[in-house]
Amino acid sequence: MARYRFRFVACDEGFLRTFAGSAWRGAFGGALKRVVCAMRLRPCEGCPLAGTCIYPHLFEGRQGADPVRLKSLDRIAVPYVFELDDVVPRSFGAGSEVTVTLTLIGDANRRLARSYP
Structure with a gap:
């Protein structure tokens, strides 16, 4: 398990809702797919690289190409x-800092390191 802390500075004013984690998940997932997808952002279903790609493993709960556990x-x-460090809901102005912590569990850290040399 490893924790990564991200600090963002707001370009504009905004508002974080009570369940802002799903918004962060969507933003992070979309950005990750744009960076790692070699198949021009096509759906992962049926992609020949889905077994080795970090995106479906992290965001779709897919098994890797050679799973060690839970093979069935x-x-x-x-x-x-x-994890959001700040209390939400809350509003923020341009220039405000928003902090998010991402905890990766198990095999996800090894895959992340392999994806980004």
């Missing part, structure tokens, strides 16, 4: 947790 399952629990 196609889908597993996603191996991450987003």
Whole structure:
């Protein structure tokens, strides 16, 4: 398990809702897919690289190409947790800092290191 802390500075004013974790998940997942997808952002279903790609493993709960455990399952629990350090809901102005912690669990850290040399 490893924790990564991200600090963002707001370009504009905004508002974080009570369940802002899902918004962070969507933003992070979209950005990760744009960075790692070699197949021009096509759906992961049927992609020949889905077994080795970090995106479906992290965000769709897919097993890797050669699973060590839980071999009978196609889908597993996603191996991450987003934590917001600030109390939400809250509003913020341009220039305000927003901090998010991402905890990667198990195999996700090894895959992340392999994806980004």
